[in-house]
Amino acid sequence: MLPRRQFVQQLSALTLGTTLLPKVGLSHASTAKVYTVTGAIDASELGTCLTHEHIMSNFGGERSYDPNYDVSALKAQVIPYLKKIKSLGVDSILDCTTAYFGRDVQLLRELSEESELYLITNTGYYGAANDRYVPEHAYEESAEQLAERWVAEFERGIDGTDIRPGFIKIAADGGEVSKIDQKLMRAALKTSRDTNLTIACHTGNNPAVPQLALQLMEEESTEPQRWIWTHAHQMNTADELLKMAQQGLWISLDGLRTNESYGARNHKVINHHVQLLQTLKDGGLLAQVLISHDGNSFPRGGAIRPYEAIFTRFIPLLKKNGFTTEEIDQLLQVNPQRAFAIS
Numbered sequence: 344m345l346p347r348r349q350f351v352q353q354l355s356a357l358t359l360g361t362t363l364l365p366k367v368g369l370s371h372a373s374t375a376k377v378y379t380v381t382g383a384i385d386a387s388e389l390g391t392c393l394t395h396e397h398i399m400s401n402f403g404g405e406r407s408y409d410p411n412y413d414v415s416a417l418k419a420q421v422i423p424y425l426k427k428i429k430s431l432g433v434d435s436i437l438d439c440t441t442a443y444f445g446r447d448v449q450l451l452r453e454l455s456e457e458s459e460l461y462l463i464t465n466t467g468y469y470g471a472a473n474d475r476y477v478p479e480h481a482y483e484e485s486a487e488q489l490a491e492r493w494v495a496e497f498e499r500g501i502d503g504t505d506i507r508p509g510f511i512k513i514a515a516d517g518g519e520v521s522k523i524d525q526k527l528m529r530a531a532l533k534t535s536r537d538t539n540l541t542i543a544c545h546t547g548n549n550p551a552v553p554q555l556a557l558q559l560m561e562e563e564s565t566e567p568q569r570w571i572w573t574h575a576h577q578m579n580t581a582d583e584l585l586k587m588a589q590q591g592l593w594i595s596l597d598g599l600r601t602n603e604s605y606g607a608r609n610h611k612v613i614n615h616h617v618q619l620l621q622t623l624k625d626g627g628l629l630a631q632v633l634i635s636h637d638g639n640s641f642p643r644g645g646a647i648r649p650y651e652a653i654f655t656r657f658i659p660l661l662k663k664n665g666f667t668t669e670e671i672d673q674l675l676q677v678n679p680q681r682a683f684a685i686s
């Protein structure tokens with residue numbers, strides 16, 4: 344890892360020159376910051392950051408705003424696991440569980456305090472999985488109205504707490520981008536324009552989504568660096584990823600969850616991530632890439648889907664393939680801070 348001062352210098356050099364002025368009536372310090380569930384921190388304090396995990400979720404279950412977790416079972420499983428993750432060198436985790444399939448910001452705050460990890464929650468709605476987690480009102484309201492709800496979570500806090508989202512999470516289905524998914528994308532861009540929050544859009548192997556996002560950005564006056572192509576590792580080749588990274592979008596290779604029961608599949612998954620990363624590096628685009636596992640420490644009350652292979656398997660493999668410590672720090676420290684800092 345870089346010495347702290349050198350790291351902060353590198354970060355500020357990278358964020359200088361951007362014009363991300365807040366447009367809402369919040370008091371912002373002059374430094375770049377990130378909102379965690381325990382309050383605002385300097386972006387540099389994110390340290391080593393996992394940008395796409397699920398601390399807990401009810402994904403696969405019925406849509407419900409109230410997650411109704413078995414809190415004591417959850418804490419018994421999740422807190423020791425978070426402590427283990429911290430011992431691997433992780434400082435912060437973005438929780439990608441949205442409202443209507445398990446977001447619980449007060450519980451996240453308790454988990455953060457007990458594990459001493461920074462946790463970051465989100466605003467937005469999940470439009471993938473055939474829209475099963477999109478609430479009724481999203482069909483009736485305009486993109487502007489949805490954006491007002493999400494901006495209000497940023498300005499006033501979520502669920503009557505003072506906990507703010509640190510990013511916007513949306514999702515789109517495969518194929519031609521549906522009307523509701525387009526509306527969620529537009530609402531996310533409006534929210535980003537008003538808050539400077541970055542959008543993580545579950546996309547997978549559908550390049551039509553980032554292509555449309557680039558068009559909508561022009562209409563909504565937002566910048567490509569505020570958009571993440573989430574689950575981009577689901578593409579077979581890096582061709583589209585290179586194109587979109589060149590346009591300034593973030594590329595998230597976040598499928599590094601492994602499990603002993605997956606057997607040989609683990610190898611295939613990890614090697615695919617190495618290959619995509621190598622191609623992006625050869626294209627001079629490592630500064631546009633985020634890596635994570637999409638793990639889950641409490642998936643509908645089930646067994647942990649681990650988020651640790653980056654440290655136990657992926658980094659050793661990257662080093663074997665010629666990646667330097669600086670390049671690895673770029674992926675896990677510098678890039679997350681550039682991607683999610685609000686100046």
Ligand SMILES: [Zn+2]
Pocket residue numbers: 395396397439637
């Ligand atoms: Zn996910």
